[in-house]
Amino acid sequence: MLSPIQEYLKTLHSRYASVMDGHVADYIPELSKADPRHFGICIATRDGHVYEVGDTRQSFTIQSVSKALAYGLALEDRGEEHVLARIGVEPSGEAFNAISLKEGTGAPFNPMINAGAIATCGQVLPTDEQSRIERILAYLSGFAGRQLDIDEAIYQSESDTGHRNRAIGWLLRNFEIIDEDPHETLETYFQQCSIRVTCRDLAIMGATLANQGVNPLTQKRAIAAEYVDNVLGVMATCGMYDWSGEWVYRVGLPAKSGVGGGILAVLPGQLGIGVFSPPLDSQGNSLRGIRVCMDLSHELALHMLNPAATPRTAVRVAxxxxxxxxxxxxxxxxxxxxxxxxxxxxxxxxxxxxxxxxxxxxxxxxxxxxxxxxxxxxxxxxxxxxxxxxxxxxxxxxxxxxxxxxxxxxxxxxxxxxxxxxxxxxxxxxxxxxxxxxxxxxxxxxxxxxxGATWRSLGPMALDQCVLFQHCNAEDLAMIRQELAPRVYEPGQTMISAGEPATEMMVILSGNAEVQIRDEAQNRKRVDVLTSGMTVGEMAFLDGSPRSADVIAQDQVRCLVVPRQWFVDLTERNPVLKITLLQEMTREIAARLRQANIENGARQRG
Amino acid sequence: MLSPIQEYLKTLHSRYASVMDGHVADYIPELSKADPRHFGICIATRDGHVYEVGDTRQSFTIQSVSKALAYGLALEDRGEEHVLARIGVEPSGEAFNAISLKEGTGAPFNPMINAGAIATCGQVLPTDEQSRIERILAYLSGFAGRQLDIDEAIYQSESDTGHRNRAIGWLLRNFEIIDEDPHETLETYFQQCSIRVTCRDLAIMGATLANQGVNPLTQKRAIAAEYVDNVLGVMATCGMYDWSGEWVYRVGLPAKSGVGGGILAVLPGQLGIGVFSPPLDSQGNSLRGIRVCMDLSHELALHMLNPAATPRTAVRVAxxxxxxxxxxxxxxxxxxxxxxxxxxxxxxxxxxxxxxxxxxxxxxxxxxxxxxxxxxxxxxxxxxxxxxxxxxxxxxxxxxxxxxxxxxxxxxxxxxxxxxxxxxxxxxxxxxxxxxxxxxxxxxxxxxxxxGATWRSLGPMALDQCVLFQHCNAEDLAMIRQELAPRVYEPGQTMISAGEPATEMMVILSGNAEVQIRDEAQNRKRVDVLTSGMTVGEMAFLDGSPRSADVIAQDQVRCLVVPRQWFVDLTERNPVLKITLLQEMTREIAARLRQANIENGARQRG
The missing domain is CATH 3.30.750.24 (STAS domain)
Structure with missing residues (x-):
């Protein structure tokens, strides 16, 4: 059966599939080759369920979406204070490629503009085994839950035309925001922007951020939990270029867009959204992507600042x-x-x-x-x-x-x-x-x-103290003593096995026994504990059904055995005694039924 | 008993009570009279529970905190598109009193800077009954849950010194953002800033926004639900002057501060926070207020972008x-x-x-x-x-x-x-x-x-079809027929009353009866329905306890009455019949106990 949610996404997709406004990015020749008809929408839930429609498996370059995730790696490598000292977190209100550095320090306003993203790249630490870009690629792959790669043609094209970014790089070097020749950092940045992803990847990446940093597909941690709010924070205030304020106002989901046509959006704690459509609007955001996100936020009520349902009390039932x-x-x-x-x-x-x-x-x-x-x-x-x-x-x-x-x-x-x-x-x-x-x-x-005393009987129970025999007269007690045989079970021994016919019941004179059932996974579950003076196995004994549970001796159990035939014959031999015993059993079962009904009412109440 | 939460707030308060950094606002003489030692912290939950410590009942002027709430009124009066066309929602990255208007349109960047707030004031529509300021005062009172008033001395002082704001007013008039002489709008704005609140008021206002716009104390709606996310949106991106980005990054709560020393913060869907401490930092935010909010966010894990617990599945139990x-x-x-x-x-x-x-x-x-x-x-x-x-x-x-x-x-x-x-x-x-x-x-x-058939018995039940008598022989049936009297109950008639002694049980021959208990609120609750062939009232009958439930005839009920004395005498008169009846009753009660235990297990599972 098709889920109504899947159906909704199909409707949403067809609503905008034929919209051909906007322009595919053309500042580098390779990007301009993107097919403007490509269009995918994907939602991934926090527990890893994926809804997708359209070209969700078509790969394209991640571009600026990478800025948000690489920022997480810089935080993990250098710590919050080191990074904050070099890259601000204030929205600049300017376009993505503005060379906006703070007066005095030369720190880029935030990591979502190019200057900040290049500076971020420079904070990532290469290791003996892995270069910067290898680390970034592995890091982003963790978010996607699969091995990503780099589109070499796009990378070359980015590198061949990245003069403005090179200027930014040298300015950052000048202000000692990065502390080495910016060449390698810039190449790393161009490669980072050229990582290939799909719309589905973006949704999974979003779901990973929604899930406190653990990828819901692989169950592996992609980012330290303590930095999730920082990454989402810069996405929330600076993720959509100079349309970020309006985005929070109208869509209300931390998000990051890229000129490749991708948008990654997150409903914190709940789900990730990926949209892919190459034509961009004048701010450089995917045009269909923006419309889809606005509709999703509105039509599925996903605005993070007006949550209708939030955790209230943890009390489930009292x-x-x-x-x-x-x-x-x-x-x-x-x-x-x-x-x-x-x-x-x-x-x-x-x-x-x-x-x-x-x-x-x-x-x-x-x-x-x-x-x-x-x-x-x-x-x-x-x-x-x-x-x-x-x-x-x-x-x-x-x-x-x-x-x-x-x-x-x-x-x-x-x-x-x-x-x-x-x-x-x-x-x-x-x-x-x-x-x-x-x-x-x-x-x-x-x-x-x-x-003021323990309820547990210490030592063995006299016959007339046992529940079943408590109203028997001396004569009956003598008959019982004489005719019913005692039996001893050692600790751990099975007294009754589920499924067997009920040919007897027992009265415990000393010791304790546990009644256990098995659940669907064959795990044993205790359902009752009986001690001296109590009757064991009377229900199946009475109604002739097979045993419904196991009974296991917990310590040494001494009991008196009441065989079915003896009980049947009692009708003729001593009907008054039989009536006494039946009434006792019925009262006991009735008392348990009353308690079970009270418990049911209480549990249902919650 | 003192709540550990109250205790925590006390600790937090004493942590900063002696910090005397920062400077009380002095741009108008009246404000500089504020006592720098005043310090209050208050948390109000979505359901209206209030934790408070320190000077939470001390009144002070609301100042810029009013900008966020008045923006809600403008939206309600004029609609989103009208307001957005005149006042943007992009962070300006500049100080609160910067005259930053967008090129071309002259629209203020956002409603949280003075220019935007004055423009917002101009969108509020006076009515025949109420002037602008009266409407604003009533609106803010709705958030606080009590009637607020204006500090006239502060208002005069604001008005006497508000030359820069007058300049902004005329610029707004010049760009036709406001469409009349700005004098009245400016006076309204000065009065709005001079509304007196307490720290507790701020927390309640926050809880109202957290509660989708309904004041949790009065249960009255303070703001239309559809505009809550808009108000919180501008608070999130522009609420803390040019420290807004860092605030989202570090604290992660939509908030608004005022130079009176107040901060109102909101955890959407969950709670409101009010802090009051007059000394300000260099950005114009309450210095202790910022520290308290950072600690609260960190120590109570309130950052909205990294919610650990979010609603997951609505399935409670299956x-x-x-x-x-x-x-x-x-x-x-x-x-x-x-x-x-x-x-x-x-x-x-x-x-x-x-x-x-x-x-x-x-x-x-x-x-x-x-x-x-x-x-x-x-x-x-x-x-x-x-x-x-x-x-x-x-x-x-x-x-x-x-x-x-x-x-x-x-x-x-x-x-x-x-x-x-x-x-x-x-x-x-x-x-x-x-x-x-x-x-x-x-x-x-x-x-x-x-x-392939209905289970309901149509028409009256023969005696040997009744559960209690189903194993009786012809002789016994004859005795029962002869000795037990029938009785007829009309629809709605009480057959058994809770609390009475159980002197009889009944077997239904035709009709239906409902067993009802009363809960603590004396509401009747059905716990069983009996139809022809079934036994009524046998449990209390057997164990001698008082009736635990009412039994009411649903339609005309014909039944056979089994008096206690007759049943007692049966031991002597016809013990075999008594044994038959007891076994039948026990089997029935045992079957119900089994089902009740299964139900308990299922309900407990959830």
Whole structure:
């Protein structure tokens, strides 16, 4: 099925395909050979999905678009202050080839005019292995996600006619903005402008800048994250020659155009756009390119300064410990305590990216919950896709402040953020792998606070303390003791296997067992933990379906086995006992259903 | 408890409180009276939460900060093209008071230099009720969320010394940028600059721009949404005098400063910042203000061009019709069909803001599901906080394309977006109020497709077709028929009331009943629907707890009543029948528990 987005781009392309205004650049003979009919539009998303229409695979020379990317390399090689001391970042309000240098220092106004771009070229450091141009070529290839090359004919043509640029080069040498014979720098600059790209490459390069510098196709970093905003900054204020102010006003996307007919535009954090059409307008920008970008910005609402949807709060859903409990079976009394006091445990399930703006409401909510009597606050991080240094620092500070007021903050499912969290000062003991483990720890602490004792039975359970047998009379207990055989499982032993027929159920007298299911990837997932006094495997036993989960002994488990046939025969032999047992099982399952429904409501709420 | 964010601002404030560099503006005598020690920092979030430290309630004159906001009023009064024809939007690279007008037209370079700001003032249209300055004052008050006033002493001082601005005024008149005697325009401009604000006002004004033009405190629109990007655009490229390029590079927040010592900065879509400190640097920007903004941008990672967290996909969680089903009781055979074929129904629960970037992955996912055999696609909109025109249009186009391939797209919980969705061309019949209603419609269609018949029982149910009695023998059925009384409820009648003791359960012979709970706001919420053949109220009946929900007859309901005492006595009178009934109830409850656990897993996955 054709995506409506692809369809839209086709419409946009055909809207301007027949527009033949503007003139192909002709200041060098080779460039004037470009076919004015070539026309491509490409959008690449931050996760590397590419929409393209028209001549998106046609190669052409990158020209001034290279200025923005090479600036990133100069920053990486020399650092921000060194580069800023030699090349300004103020818009000049003048044409691209104006020889506008600042009074006194001779520094070019910005790296997007020729003077600034040549100076930028001069900041790139050759290495023993690679010349300047080899480094620049490799650097730009990283943005494109493929090996780029140089159009030698264009390069020769550029070099043969680049007299004005040579003059600029010598002026820069004069002001010691570049500190060697400008010849090699100029040749490097001419080669840099002659790198061949496609419209698709430009979109991927844009998506790489949108993705904090990581190429979304190769997943390799093309530019250090700290310089992405600098590159986009000069694109935003100086990228479109002396039409830059109007571009920000009307299109609102950091962009850079080249006389080869290419435009690279970026919606920061979101996507990259490439447009290719050789005919230029009077400012030297691709004429169809400008129109396409204006329409894209307007029709897809991409203006960066008026974002309709921005990250707001990282709180995905909030629930308390009376609604969602750890996946383990508790004795009825403990269950009741949690139902009554569970709101002292609060869970905030977070989502998306954690930055100042999204974490700020989380902090507000946490303080509000603490003021309302919450004693244990769990932050579930499983839907968090990123966390910046600021948010990690604030989380750690929040935790310290909560501790001072007697509130415990723990985190769970922190995934790849775990190391960063501990580095930010959050104790490893406050980080749990699963939500269940975090809930368990908080529930145990709460139950201890409320009842003054641990809920865990110490030692083996007497028969009449077991849930299934708790309302049996002495006679029935004697019959059970006599007729039902005990069985012992060693730690790690499988008590029940998923898929097998259910010919028995068991009552745990001592020890603990874990119920596990396997997900689609065959990973085991705990869904319940049972301890002494509890019944195992009664659901399949009752409804005759095959076992739906594995049950594994965690430590040595002693249990009493209830065979199906014994239970069937009980109808005749001791119907009153059977009724007692059935009622007990039904009550237990009904209680679990009630809790599951409460949990469902809570999880759905978010 | 003190928020760590508040604490951070306190630290930031004390970092610069003792810095006494810079000079209070003295070009007019009144301004030079400002106390250089005054220093306030304020952050206002998009939802109106305010963090403030220092002298945030001290009033001072707004000066050039007013230029940005008054520009919005001119746009609203005259439209973009009229204003652009008279005032450019290109950075001039020159000081604020330079008389820089474009060659030929005489248009000021941009509205942030004095020439542009005076021209802007001249575009504001007085009305019969309000003079220009009254309109400007009311307009700015809308941004601040409170009534502002004019500092008359400063105004007089501005007017007494504004000779250079008068010269600019006459030049503008000469080029017909303003078309009347400039005297009144200039006085308006002097008054505009003399409007009194506080640091807190500036932050709220910024938050209003961040919030698409709606003041987050008053919830009133201060500026038409379509002009927000224009105002922010000129702030971004021209807001900080001839330091604007460096400001974008280093701070990356559209901003405007004034010689009164105020700076207003905006993180688009997210928050507003106000800083107040009278001593200025050589460019005329508040010296401490610049430092505070640089630190805020760096330390809270607020640079707009390198957003770490941006909206990615609107898909919050995806599940299928075998995992989550409508809240109604189905006969076991229908339940089984759904379990096997449920993946033909797919639910995408969406979240956050729907814009091009967040909806694009939803479209991809929808196409992928359709290609994989999904026939019914439900988009649950309940966590959607906004939807722009682009996303509404794309949703509608997606639906049309899916219909062509035989896939039905329906939406639910669309809330306040419903009207916009139908306007965008989505049939009202494809929009359901609740997820349940959407699931029900899709399940009914799927069951019909698979089985070729409706699952709904037509007419009354025979006793042995009822779930509870389906394994009873003829003798038992006769006893039930004889001993249990029928009862009839009229449509709307309450069959069971939450909180009451459970003295009976019922078996529906014909008709339908809805189980409802009340949420914290006492709104009724459907949690189950029962039809003929099903048992009502068995859970509380079994475990002796009070009723947890209301049950209301939807149409005329005929049922058989099972009194608690009769059930208790059955142990003695007919234990085998009691065992049969208990097993039936347990199986049913167990099946529901299994489904609830599957649903929980699916909902938790997101």
């Amino acid at each position: 629930y308390h410990g009376g609604e969602v409990t750890a996946k383990r079976r508790l004795p009825p009394s403990a269950r009741e305590t949690l139902r009554r006091h569970g709101s002292r445990i609060q869970v905030l399930a977070l989502q998306g990216g954690l930055i100042f703006t999204t974490l700020e409401p989380v902090i507000r909510k946490a303080i509000q919950l603490a003021d309302a009597g919450c004693l244990h606050l769990i932050l579930d991080m499983h839907a968090v896709v990123m966390a910046d240094a600021v948010s990690l620092r604030l989380l750690s500070e929040l935790r310290s402040k909560l501790i001072q007021t007697g509130v415990r903050l723990v985190l769970c499912q922190t995934g790849r953020w775990k190391a960063s969290l501990t580095e930010a000062g959050i104790a490893a003991s406050a980080i749990y792998d699963t939500e269940d483990a975090a809930l368990e720890a908080c529930e145990d602490a709460l139950l201890l606070e409320v009842t | 599940y299928h019709g075998g995992e989550v089903t409508a809240k109604r009781r189905l006969p076991p055979s229908a339940r089984e069909t759904l379990r096997r074929h449920g993946s033909r129904i797919q639910v995408l629960a969406l979240q956050g803001g729907l814009i091009f970037t967040t909806l694009e992955p939803v479209i991809r996912k929808a196409i992928q599901l359709a290609d994989a055999g999904c026939l019914h696609l439900i988009l649950d909109m309940h966590a959607v906080v906004m939807a722009d025109a682009v996303s509404l249009r794309l949703l509608s186009e997606l639906r049309s394309k899916l219909i062509q391939t035989g896939v039905r797209l329906v939406l639910c919980q669309t809330g306040r977006w419903k009207a916009s969705l139908t306007e965008a061309g989505i049939a009202a019949s494809a929009i359901y109020d609740t997820e349940d209603a959407a699931l029900e419609a899709c399940e009914d269609a799927l069951l019909l497709e698979v089985t």
